[in-house]
Amino acid sequence: xxxxxxxxxxxxxxxxxxxxKTLLSDMNTADIAEILGELDKDKIIxxxxxxxxxxxxxxxxYADSDEQQIIIEALTDSEVTEIMNKLFVDDAVDFxxxxxxxxxxxxxxxxxxxxxxxxxxxLQYPDDSAGSIMxxxxxxxxxxxxxxxxxxxxxxxxxxxxxxxxxxVIRRDRLLVGVITAKxxxxxxxxxxxxxxxxxxxxxxxxxxxxxxxxxxxxxYGFLAMPVVDKEQRLVGIITVDxxxxxxxxxxxxxxxxxxxxxxxxxxxxKTGVFxxxxxxxLWMLILMLSATITGSIIxxxxxxxxxxxxxxxxxxxxxxxxxxxxxxxxTLIIRGMAVGEIGMKDILVILWKELxxxxxxxxxxxxxxxxxxxxxxxxxxxxxxxxxxxxxxTILMAKTVGSVLPILAKRLKIDPAIMSAPLLTTIxxxxxxxxxxxxxxxxLGL
Amino acid sequence: xxxxxxxxxxxxxxxxxxxxKTLLSDMNTADIAEILGELDKDKIIxxxxxxxxxxxxxxxxYADSDEQQIIIEALTDSEVTEIMNKLFVDDAVDFxxxxxxxxxxxxxxxxxxxxxxxxxxxLQYPDDSAGSIMxxxxxxxxxxxxxxxxxxxxxxxxxxxxxxxxxxVIRRDRLLVGVITAKxxxxxxxxxxxxxxxxxxxxxxxxxxxxxxxxxxxxxYGFLAMPVVDKEQRLVGIITVDxxxxxxxxxxxxxxxxxxxxxxxxxxxxKTGVFxxxxxxxLWMLILMLSATITGSIIxxxxxxxxxxxxxxxxxxxxxxxxxxxxxxxxTLIIRGMAVGEIGMKDILVILWKELxxxxxxxxxxxxxxxxxxxxxxxxxxxxxxxxxxxxxxTILMAKTVGSVLPILAKRLKIDPAIMSAPLLTTIxxxxxxxxxxxxxxxxLGL
Numbered sequence: 001x002x003x004x005x006x007x008x009x010x011x012x013x014x015x016x017x018x019x020x021k022t023l024l025s026d027m028n029t030a031d032i033a034e035i036l037g038e039l040d041k042d043k044i045i046x047x048x049x050x051x052x053x054x055x056x057x058x059x060x061x062y063a064d065s066d067e068q069q070i071i072i073e074a075l076t077d078s079e080v081t082e083i084m085n086k087l088f089v090d091d092a093v094d095f096x097x098x099x100x101x102x103x104x105x106x107x108x109x110x111x112x113x114x115x116x117x118x119x120x121x122x123l124q125y126p127d128d129s130a131g132s133i134m135x136x137x138x139x140x141x142x143x144x145x146x147x148x149x150x151x152x153x154x155x156x157x158x159x160x161x162x163x164x165x166x167x168x169v170i171r172r173d174r175l176l177v178g179v180i181t182a183k184x185x186x187x188x189x190x191x192x193x194x195x196x197x198x199x200x201x202x203x204x205x206x207x208x209x210x211x212x213x214x215x216x217x218x219x220x221y222g223f224l225a226m227p228v229v230d231k232e233q234r235l236v237g238i239i240t241v242d243x244x245x246x247x248x249x250x251x252x253x254x255x256x257x258x259x260x261x262x263x264x265x266x267x268x269x270x271k272t273g274v275f276x277x278x279x280x281x282x283l284w285m286l287i288l289m290l291s292a293t294i295t296g297s298i299i300x301x302x303x304x305x306x307x308x309x310x311x312x313x314x315x316x317x318x319x320x321x322x323x324x325x326x327x328x329x330x331x332t333l334i335i336r337g338m339a340v341g342e343i344g345m346k347d348i349l350v351i352l353w354k355e356l357x358x359x360x361x362x363x364x365x366x367x368x369x370x371x372x373x374x375x376x377x378x379x380x381x382x383x384x385x386x387x388x389x390x391x392x393x394x395t396i397l398m399a400k401t402v403g404s405v406l407p408i409l410a411k412r413l414k415i416d417p418a419i420m421s422a423p424l425l426t427t428i429x430x431x432x433x434x435x436x437x438x439x440x441x442x443x444x445l446g447l
Numbered sequence: 448x449x450x451x452x453x454x455x456x457x458x459x460x461x462x463x464x465x466x467x468k469t470l471l472s473d474m475n476t477a478d479i480a481e482i483l484g485e486l487d488k489d490k491i492i493x494x495x496x497x498x499x500x501x502x503x504x505x506x507x508x509y510a511d512s513d514e515q516q517i518i519i520e521a522l523t524d525s526e527v528t529e530i531m532n533k534l535f536v537d538d539a540v541d542f543x544x545x546x547x548x549x550x551x552x553x554x555x556x557x558x559x560x561x562x563x564x565x566x567x568x569x570l571q572y573p574d575d576s577a578g579s580i581m582x583x584x585x586x587x588x589x590x591x592x593x594x595x596x597x598x599x600x601x602x603x604x605x606x607x608x609x610x611x612x613x614x615x616v617i618r619r620d621r622l623l624v625g626v627i628t629a630k631x632x633x634x635x636x637x638x639x640x641x642x643x644x645x646x647x648x649x650x651x652x653x654x655x656x657x658x659x660x661x662x663x664x665x666x667x668y669g670f671l672a673m674p675v676v677d678k679e680q681r682l683v684g685i686i687t688v689d690x691x692x693x694x695x696x697x698x699x700x701x702x703x704x705x706x707x708x709x710x711x712x713x714x715x716x717x718k719t720g721v722f723x724x725x726x727x728x729x730l731w732m733l734i735l736m737l738s739a740t741i742t743g744s745i746i747x748x749x750x751x752x753x754x755x756x757x758x759x760x761x762x763x764x765x766x767x768x769x770x771x772x773x774x775x776x777x778x779t780l781i782i783r784g785m786a787v788g789e790i791g792m793k794d795i796l797v798i799l800w801k802e803l804x805x806x807x808x809x810x811x812x813x814x815x816x817x818x819x820x821x822x823x824x825x826x827x828x829x830x831x832x833x834x835x836x837x838x839x840x841x842t843i844l845m846a847k848t849v850g851s852v853l854p855i856l857a858k859r860l861k862i863d864p865a866i867m868s869a870p871l872l873t874t875i876x877x878x879x880x881x882x883x884x885x886x887x888x889x890x891x892l893g894l
Contacts, residue, residue, distance in 0.1 A: 026648050030668050154633055164630050165612050165671075182629055183611050186601055201473050219696060221477045222689035224612075224671060241688050242669035248692065249666060252699035253783055259703070260779035261772050269784045270794065274801060278808035281776050288772050289813055289839075292765030293820070299761040306760060313753060313760050314746040317877055318739030320764060325708050325735050329728050332707035336700055337716045347717060354721055361725035366736055373740070392736075430764055 003031050007038055010047065017050055025052050033062035045074040057086040065098035066271075072103060081110040088162050089115065090135035090243065093122045122237075130214050131207035133247065134228045134237030139167040141194050143177065148190035154182075163240050166225040169198050174234040176202060176227055204229050207236060212251050216341055218244045255339055258418035259332065261288065284423055291427040295320075298434045305438065305447035311378065312441060315388050316434070322366065323395040323433040324426060330355055330403030331421045338411060345412060351404050359400035363393040387437075387444045394440075395433040402428050450478050454485055457494065464497055472499050480509030492521040504533040512545035513718075519550060528557040535609050536562065537582035537690065540569045569684075577661050578654035580694060581675045581684030586614040588641050590624065595637035601629075610687050613672040616645045621681040623649060623674055651676050654683060659698050663788055665691045702786055705865035706779065708735065731870055738874040742767075745881045752885065752894035758825065759888060762835050763881070769813065770842040770880040771873060777802055777850030778868045785858060792859060798851050806847035810840040834884075834891045841887075842880040849875050 006023055009015040015023075024032055024047070032051070036044050036059070048071050051059055060071060060083055072080060084092060084107060092111070096104055096119065108116055118136045125131030139161050141150050150167070158164040167185070169178035178198030188197050204227045205214050214226065218241060228237040254264040261284035265272060272280075299306070299316075306312055334351065337343030343351070371389045378384055406425055407417035441447050453470055456462040462470075471479055471494070479498070483491050483506070495518050498506055507518060507530055519527060531539060531554060539558070543551050543566065555563055565583045572578030586608050588597050597614070605611040614632070616625035625645030635644050651674045652661050661673065665688060675684040701711040708731035712719060719727075746753070746763075753759055781798065784790035790798070818836045825831055853872055854864035888894050 028648060028650060028668060034667075151633070158630060159634060164633065182633075183605060186598070186611065186629075187606060201475060203475060219692050220481075221475060222692075224688070241671070241692070245666050245669075245688070245692065245695065248695050249699075249787060252696075252703075253787065256699075256703055256706070256779060256783050260706075260775050262776050262779065268789045269780050270789065270797065274804045274808065277801065277805045278812075281773075281805065282809050282812055285769060285772055285776075285809055285813055285843075286816060289765060289769045289817065290820070292768050293824075295764040296761040299764070300758065303757045303760075307754065307757055310750045310754055311747065313750075313763075314743040316760075316763065317742040317746070317767060318736060320767070321739055321873060321877070322732060322736045325732055326728075328707050329709050329732075332703060332709065333716050336703050340696060340700065342715045342717065350717065354724065357721045358724045358728065361721065362729050362732055365725075365729055366732055369733060370736065373737070377740075396732075426768060430768070 003027070003035060007035050010035065010039065010043060020047075021050050021052070024050070025055065029055050029058035030062045032059045033064075033067070036063050036067045041070050044070050048074075053082075057083050061087060061091040061095075065095065068095055069099060069103060072099075072107060077110060080107060084111045085115065088135055088137055089118050089122065090133065090162070092119050093132075096123065125207055128211050129207060130205040130209040130211055130228050130239060131237070133211055133214075133243050134207070134239045135162045136237045137161045138225075138227075138235075138238040139164050140170050140235065141167050141180065143169055143171070143193075143195035143198070145194045146190065147185055147188045147192045147194065147197070150180075150185055150194060151190075154185075162238070163225050166223075166238070168202075168227050168235055168238070169194055170235050176204060176229055176233060176235040178202060179227065202227065205239065206231070211247050214239060215244050215247045215251065219248075255335070255418050258416065259335065259422055261285070261422045287423050288426060291423065292430070294427065295430045295434055298431060298438070302434075302438045302441075305441060308447055309384075309441070309445060311384070312437075315391075315437070319388075319391055319395055319433045319437055320430050322392060323399040323429045326359070326362065326396045327399035327403035327425050327429045328422070330358075330400050331407050331417075331425055334404060334407040335417045335421060338407065338417060345408060348404070348408050351408070352401065355400040355404045356397065359397040362400075363396040366396065367393045383444055387440045390444070391433070391437040391440045394436045395429075398432050398436065399429045402432075450474070450482060454482050457482065457486065457490060467494075468497050468499075471497070472502065476502050476505035477509045479506045480511075480514070483510055483514045488517050491517050495521075500529075504530050508534055508538040508542075512542065515542050516546060516550060519546075519554060524557060527554060531558045532562065535582055535584055536565050536569065537580065537609070539566050540579075543570065572654055575658050576654060577652040577656040577658055577675050577686060578684070580658055580661075580690050581654070581686050582609045582690075583684045584609045585672075585674075585682075585685040586611050587617050587682065588614050588627065590616055590618070590640070590642035590645070592641045593637065594632055594635045594639045594641065594644070597627075597632055597641060598637075601632075609685070610672050613670075613685070615649075615674050615682055615685070616641055617682050623651060623676055623680060623682040625649060626674065649674065652686065653678070658694050661686060662691050662694045662698065666695075698786075702782070702865050705863065706782065706869055708732070708869045734870050735873060738870065739877070741874065742877045742881055745878060745885070749881075749885045749888075752888060755894055756831075756888070756892060758831070759834075759884075762838075762884070766835075766838055766842050766880045766884055767877050769839060770846040770876045773806070773809065773843045774846035774850035774872050774876045775869070777805075777847050778854050778864075778872055781851060781854040782864045782868060785854065785864060792855060795851070795855050798855070799848065802847040802851045803844065806844040809847075810843040813843065814840045830891055834887045837891070838880070838884040838887045841883045842876075845879050845883065846876045849879075 001023060036047060044067055060068060122131060137160060139154055141153065154164050165182045167180050168176060169180060170176055178200045179202045180194060180198040184197055203221060207228055207230055223241060225238050225240045227235055228239060230236050257264040263280040265280055334343060367389045370392050371385050374385045374388050402425060406421050410417040410420040448470060483494060491514055507515060569578060584607060586601055586605060588600065601611050612629045614627050615623060616627060617623055625647050626649045627641060627645040631644055654675055654677055670688060672685050672687045674682055675686060677683050704711040710727040712727055781790060814836045817839050818832050821832045821835050849872060853868050857864040857867040
């Protein structure tokens with residue numbers, strides 16, 4: 001029986017509890033959490049209560065914060081204690097971050113002291129830092145341990161660790177000195193010393209490192225986990241690849257939103273309120289609207305010319321749109337290239353030279369099509385054709401150049417290229433394309 | 448000594464071979480591959496030759512295809528044989544896909560028969576399918592195996608497997624019946640039977656499944672690996688999380704490129720030729736340019752009105768730009784929401800209602816600012832103010848509506864929303880905003 005069928009049965013109420021219990025215990029916990037997301041409050045509590053204890057915490061960890069709050073408020077103190085002490089520290093932090101203050105207070109009372117300290121520590125790291133996405137549950141080994149004893153350590157403590165596949169070797173002062181994978185351990189002799197087979201060339205992160213940079217390292221090295229150290233190089237946590245997958249998706253969403261002139265938001269679309277949505281969009285709309293004052297005044301200054309040949313007005317949107325798309329194509333490629341680490345500041349000349357040639361090719365092709373189009377529509381007026389076509393060609397070249405330079409310039413000025421490019425690009429391309437158009441109009445049509 | 452320092456030493460030639468060899472053997476193989484990317488042909492070959500055999504294949508796997516080709520062409524037949532037989536099948540496929548035909552022919556001659564068959568099989572799966580990103584090197588176990596024997600199997604065969612942390616349980620006919628993690632094995636008793644401790648609720652992919660959907664599953668379930676089966680449910684390969692991280696980054700890049708009216712390309716910016724770049728951009732530029740014929744003719748049809756109040760022309764770019772941004776903000780949020788699985792077809796009414804209210808809020812705010820701006824600049828002409836402000840407000844509402852409906856409509860028609868939205872949105876919003884503007888001009892200014 002698949003997830004949707006089980007969901008229907010639950011909503012209908014047409015299944016008896018013991019049968020449902022059996023069905024649920026065979027399901028993946030992430031799927032059960034998804035089912036909870038589709039139910040109303042009473043059903044959520046009812047279903048959560050019949051879950052086997054062995055999977056209840058897992059389901060809780062996968063649930064959305066809305067469902068988590070409903071569940072936690074319905075539980076007794078001793079049930080809260082059990083869940084909180086079973087939750088991995090990073091999942092506990094994710095949960096607590098989304099709860100209102102009174103729930104947080106109640107929940108933290110039921111966490112044992114040491115774990116509470118760890119949770120509070122992680123809560124203090126800035127958003128987007130390595131510290132904020134790490135967990136403190138990892139396997140640590142000592143240099144002078146034998147492989148066979150390491151296995152015993154893993155067997156005894158492993159159940160409560162987020163991963164046992166990468167183990168970290170630390171000194172008595174918690175200084176990180178090596179890393180060893182479960183694969184290394186399995187392939188080693190039981191009598192080998194950890195210090196003899198560990199890898200001492202450990203790639204690690206600091207708690208304050210940017211999580212996007214960490215994600216790049218995971219991608220580059222193909223890590224399953226990465227250790228996090230404090231200022232004194234003491235091991236304080238690890239970051240696991242499942243959290244990095246989330247980071248990569250979130251960071252891409254953020255970049256996409258910035259490029260679309262939105263203030264990025266971590267909340268999903270449907271869970272964001274109308275006021276917040278409006279707030280996230282208003283600023284850039286305002287800036288773009290006001291920056292159009294520039295284009296407006298350029299047009300006004302050419303009003304007399306436009307009165308003589310009014311047909312010119314009809315070409316303004318075409319020039320602006322084609323220029324806009326030409327520029328944003330280029331800036332998007334450069335911004336993304338910089339985000340994935342392919343393009344750096346040093347490549348600016350290569351990019352400019354490439355974009356100029358691409359611009360010439362596209363400009364020639366579009367210019368030709370445009371010439372024919374205008375020639376047919378506008379009664380074979382070849383002077384008008386020439387004016388519009390030359391303007392189009394130069395606008396494309398200009399837009400490709402601005403689209404190349406802006407993101408790299410932003411990076412140089414330590415401004416986020418994705419944020420700066422869209423509004424500035426539109427404003428510059430619009431204004432300059434009008435100036436180009438009116439200049440050619442004057443020169444060729446003699447206005 | 449860090450990577451950049453070593454790179455400088457290599458380029459200078461100011462380090463002797465044996466010292467360099469020691470330095471390199473302590474380095475991470477992904478970093479060595481990155482160094483190769485910065486060197487010229489002779490140095491690449493020279494450095495690759497001094498690498499310890501134990502890491503050479505790894506470095507080769509991490510290297511870019513340009514460097515891979517330089518290396519493979521410089522190697523003797525026996526060296527090629529060694530590398531090819533050590534490479535994981537998925538890395539071998541990635542490498543072969545980028546090589547010219549003569550290199551492929553030579554390389555495949557040196558691969559042993561069974562592996563050659565596997566490589567050829569994977570090469571035949573369509574791009575973007577699960578089959579194309581899987582590897583055939585995995586640990587398979589039988590149901591009637593004891594845990595202690597499973598460990599022996601892993602010890603003997605594990606060195607050549609891409610991962611040993613997720614093992615798959617198959618029948619004699621290769622039918623997939625269960626999954627068991629190394630953690631389960633480590634925490635089990637040596638005398639347990641695999642069939643008693645394995646998880647029979649296996650979530651698997653088919654070879655023809657879309658890789659983006661697989662990536663979603665990795666994100667949802669937090670997998671390290673996922674099994675891939677053929678039509679008869681026989682296990683043929685596995686997909687590991689390191690490849691999924693690449694898929695997620697590539698798919699995000701693809702979406703970003705589509706939204707920017709680019710034909711998505713798998714090749715990095717700097718390695719794509721000028722003609723290819725021009726080709727990837729020309730089509731959408733052409734479509735957008737031609738669609739501006741519509742706006743052009745709307746403006747032409749209102750030419751007489753514009754001759755009477757020429758100042759109206761100056762507001763056209765502002766209305767179009769603000770409408771464009773209002774629409775693309777919305778469509779971007781919807782497209783991304785659908786890509787990450789948050790938004791579905793069923794949410795259309797919720798979205799429309801939300802966007803209408805967001806549009807009213809943004810429209811009121813921008814309308815107010817605009818009214819004041821136009822009032823000041825245009826000599827307190829309140830009729831003109833009203834015309835422009837009302838047009839702006841309605842344009843924003845219209846753009847938000849079109850921006851909500853288009854992506855969902857595209858999805859319904861099974862067209863990629865990211866591809867369809869940008870050009871169609873611009874065309875519709877431009878045209879309708881002009882009609883709105885001219886209608887208000889007629890009604891209020893009596894043209």
